[in-house]
Amino acid sequence: MSNFEERLLGALKQDMAARGPAGRETAVTRARRGPDRRLLGLAAGVTGVAAAATVVFTLIGGAGSPAFAVDERPDGSVEVRIDEFRDPGELEAALAGKGITAVVDYLPQGQICREPRGERGGTERQGEPMQAEITGGGGITFRIGKGHVGAGETLVLAVSFDREHSDQAPFAMSLGIVRGAVAPCEAVPMPEPTGVRPTGPEPTGPVTHERSGGGGDDGPGLDSGG
Amino acid sequence: MRLNEDPVAFEAFYRRHIDAVMRFVVRRVSDPHLAADLTADVFLAVLDSAHTYRPGRGSEVAWLYGIARNVVSAQRRRAARDARLAGRVAGRRMMDDDDLGRMEERIDAERRMREALRAMADLPDGERAVLELVAIDQLTVTQAAEALGIRQVTARVRLHRARRALQGVVSPTVRQMEGSA
Numbered sequence: 001m002s003n004f005e006e007r008l009l010g011a012l013k014q015d016m017a018a019r020g021p022a023g024r025e026t027a028v029t030r031a032r033r034g035p036d037r038r039l040l041g042l043a044a045g046v047t048g049v050a051a052a053a054t055v056v057f058t059l060i061g062g063a064g065s066p067a068f069a070v071d072e073r074p075d076g077s078v079e080v081r082i083d084e085f086r087d088p089g090e091l092e093a094a095l096a097g098k099g100i101t102a103v104v105d106y107l108p109q110g111q112i113c114r115e116p117r118g119e120r121g122g123t124e125r126q127g128e129p130m131q132a133e134i135t136g137g138g139g140i141t142f143r144i145g146k147g148h149v150g151a152g153e154t155l156v157l158a159v160s161f162d163r164e165h166s167d168q169a170p171f172a173m174s175l176g177i178v179r180g181a182v183a184p185c186e187a188v189p190m191p192e193p194t195g196v197r198p199t200g201p202e203p204t205g206p207v208t209h210e211r212s213g214g215g216g217d218d219g220p221g222l223d224s225g226g
Numbered sequence: 227m228r229l230n231e232d233p234v235a236f237e238a239f240y241r242r243h244i245d246a247v248m249r250f251v252v253r254r255v256s257d258p259h260l261a262a263d264l265t266a267d268v269f270l271a272v273l274d275s276a277h278t279y280r281p282g283r284g285s286e287v288a289w290l291y292g293i294a295r296n297v298v299s300a301q302r303r304r305a306a307r308d309a310r311l312a313g314r315v316a317g318r319r320m321m322d323d324d325d326l327g328r329m330e331e332r333i334d335a336e337r338r339m340r341e342a343l344r345a346m347a348d349l350p351d352g353e354r355a356v357l358e359l360v361a362i363d364q365l366t367v368t369q370a371a372e373a374l375g376i377r378q379v380t381a382r383v384r385l386h387r388a389r390r391a392l393q394g395v396v397s398p399t400v401r402q403m404e405g406s407a
Contacts (some may be wrong), residue, residue: 004325007245012269013233089376181351195393
């Protein structure tokens with residue numbers, strides 16, 4: 001072995017020692033507590049992540065059960081239920097069997113794929129958001145409308161979950177449509193959830209009402225003028 | 227056992243695969259300094275992804291090549307946006323003149339492979355990925371499928387399509403490699 005290889009090995013071992021045994025998986029514990037069952041409106045780009053092809057959500061849920069299911073509905077839509085986050089290739093193949101090109105990545109807790117993965121697709125169908133929800137078992141389900149993922153487009157799904165507790169619901173997921181080539185997933189730490197919030201209705205939790213014009217009911221008064 | 231927790235296991239892994247990783251990298255980049263950085267990045271990614279490593283479950287090589295592919299692709303995307311390398315360990319700083327010379331020799335030795343890869347550039351991503359791993363990196367179809375996280379049957383279909391698409395388009399070198407894959 002040449003000197004480069006030996007020096008690199010030394011540097012890698014140092015990096016290993018510096019990070020400690022726990023790695024970085026335990027470093028992120030930011031999931032928002034919430035109900036087991038939460039409806040999320042998943043429409044690419046609607047959360048203000050303007051340039052991204054996907055939307056990131058923070059989730060938390062209950063216990064798990066095995067496998068996934070891909071079912072075609074009478075209206076031509078495809079319902080996907082993922083109960084356990086393994087065998088992404090199998091899910092891709094199952095979706096391909098329904099005519100949907102998909103790229104699925106399962107990542108450790110606190111990580112998400114670097115965005116953007118490609119050119120944003122599905123833009124002409126923004127009015128038909130995909131709906132995803134957490135199942136009681138800790139998995140997820142979502143439905144892809146007929147033709148929602150068009151020719152030359154790819155459904156891109158990334159799920160972040162705790163591999164030590166695969167029976168728990170995912171920590172976060174992103175779901176979007178990319179037109180053309182999809183970049184492979186480069187795992188990066190999840191961004192702070194600030195400003196990237198679920199857009200769908202939340203059954204519980206505080207509701208914030210915003211008021212334009214600086215607040216205060218100071219509109220024109222009624223002045224009879226005498 | 228986790229690769230990122232056991233220095234002895236990691237060293238054994240590194241020594242088993244350092245040569246293959248360097249070969250993988252110089253088939254895709256022709257700058258010796260960048261090749262050194264990417265070699266370092268691949269093994270850093272191995273440490274970062276160690277939790278997905280299951281000894282005895284599937285092929286270690288397939289797992290490693292899946293990671294190497296992601297690292298090289300990520301670098302290409304970074305290069306498209308800016309020239310910054312974000313690696314924690316700068317491989318290029320570990321090369322002396324002798325290492326540089328050896329890296330250049332490796333790069334020269336893989337010139338034809340880089341040309342063959344360029345000939346595949348117009349294939350759809352999924353098909354090109356399978357063909358790359360099989361024809362250029364000499365993985366079996368099973369290993370390529372595993373590296374890409376797809377089913378074997380999917381890999382075979384993609385490989386078949388890629389070969390068919392390339393017929394008559396590329397140089398005889400590539401056709402010969404495909405035939406031997």
